[in-house]
Amino acid sequence: MRNGDPTMQLTRGRVALKSILTSVPTVTWILAAMVLFFARTEPTFLTLSNAANLLRQGAVLLILCMGVIVVKIAGGIELSVGGVLTLAGMLMAWSLVYWHVPLFVSVLIALAVGTICGVLNGIFVTRMQVPSFIATLGMQGMSIGLSLAMNKGSVVWGMPKTADWFGNGILLGLPVPMLLFLLTFVLTFVLLGWTPFGVYVYALGGNEAALKLAGRPSWWYRVLTFTYAGLMAGLAGVIMTSRTMAAQPTVGQGMEFEAFSAVVLGGSVVAGRGTAIGALLGALFILILRNGLNVMGVATYYQLAIIGVVLISAIVLSVLLDRRLHG
Numbered sequence: 001m002r003n004g005d006p007t008m009q010l011t012r013g014r015v016a017l018k019s020i021l022t023s024v025p026t027v028t029w030i031l032a033a034m035v036l037f038f039a040r041t042e043p044t045f046l047t048l049s050n051a052a053n054l055l056r057q058g059a060v061l062l063i064l065c066m067g068v069i070v071v072k073i074a075g076g077i078e079l080s081v082g083g084v085l086t087l088a089g090m091l092m093a094w095s096l097v098y099w100h101v102p103l104f105v106s107v108l109i110a111l112a113v114g115t116i117c118g119v120l121n122g123i124f125v126t127r128m129q130v131p132s133f134i135a136t137l138g139m140q141g142m143s144i145g146l147s148l149a150m151n152k153g154s155v156v157w158g159m160p161k162t163a164d165w166f167g168n169g170i171l172l173g174l175p176v177p178m179l180l181f182l183l184t185f186v187l188t189f190v191l192l193g194w195t196p197f198g199v200y201v202y203a204l205g206g207n208e209a210a211l212k213l214a215g216r217p218s219w220w221y222r223v224l225t226f227t228y229a230g231l232m233a234g235l236a237g238v239i240m241t242s243r244t245m246a247a248q249p250t251v252g253q254g255m256e257f258e259a260f261s262a263v264v265l266g267g268s269v270v271a272g273r274g275t276a277i278g279a280l281l282g283a284l285f286i287l288i289l290r291n292g293l294n295v296m297g298v299a300t301y302y303q304l305a306i307i308g309v310v311l312i313s314a315i316v317l318s319v320l321l322d323r324r325l326h327g
Helices: 006-023 027-041 048-073 081-097 103-126 132-150 161-168 176-194 196-206 208-213 218-244 255-265 276-295 300-326
Strands: none
Touching: 027 276, 027 300, 048 081, 048 176, 048 196, 048 218, 048 255, 048 276, 081 103, 081 132, 081 218, 081 255, 103 132, 103 161, 103 218, 161 176, 161 218, 176 196, 176 218, 176 276, 196 208, 196 218, 208 218, 255 276, 255 300, 276 300
C-alpha cells in the first residue's frame, strides 16, 4: 500500500490524534471547556487579579491534593486531611495566643502535628491492618473532636500581626501561599517521577507483590505516603490559619472530599496511576468552578448543589473518556 493512499493517511491521522489525546490528562479538555464557558459568560473572569485571587485562596486545596495523590497512587484512601489541617491550625494559633511562642516555633508545631497524624495513619493501615478508608476517617473525626475540645468549640483569635505572612504576604512579587504551593508541587512532581521513592509508590499501587519480592519493606513506604499527606495537611493548616488570622475548629471539614475528588478527576481512578500534574488539574477544576460561580453572582446555596452535580458528572465523564482512550 502506498504512503499516499488516503486510507493509510486517515489511519495514521487517527493514531496520531489518539496519541495526543492519551498523552494529555482527560480532565484538561473538561477544564478548558469550563474556562471558555465562564470567560464568555462573565468578562471579568479572565483577568490577572481574578487568577491571582483564585490561586491565593486555592493554595490550601492544591497543597492537600499533593499529599492525597501520593497516598492514592500507592493504593490508599486519605480522608483525614481536612481534620488534620484543622487541628494543625488550631495548635498553631493556640501556641501563638496562649503560649506566646515565636512564629517559626508555632509553624513547626503545626507541621509536626500533621506529620504525626500521617505517621499514625500509616501505622494503623500497615501494622494494624485497618483499611485506609476506616483509619483516615477515624483520624478525621479524632482531629475535629480535639479541635473542638481545645477552645470549647470557639474560634481562637488574637494572633500577632506577623502571623499573616504565610497567608497574605508577598515574596518576589507573588503571594506567599502561591509560592508555597509551587514548592510543594515541584517537590511532589520530583518525588513521584525522579526518585526511587516514586518508583516504590507506583509499585505499591500497581504490583506490591513484586516490591516485596525485591526485598523492599513495602509497609515502610506506605507509612511514608501517609506521612507525606499529613505534612501537606499541616502546611495547609498554617496557610489557612494565617490567611484568616484565626483558627476555627471546623474549618477543614469537607476539604478531604474535595481533595480526593480532585485527585480522582485528575486521573488517579485506580491504584498505581496518577500524577502531580493530574492532581493539580483536578484541583483547578474545583477551584475554577467555584470561582466562576462566585464571579457570576450565584448564591452560595445554589453553588453547593451545582458544584456537587458538575463534579460527579465530570468525574464520570473523565473516567469514561479515560477508559475509551486508554482501552
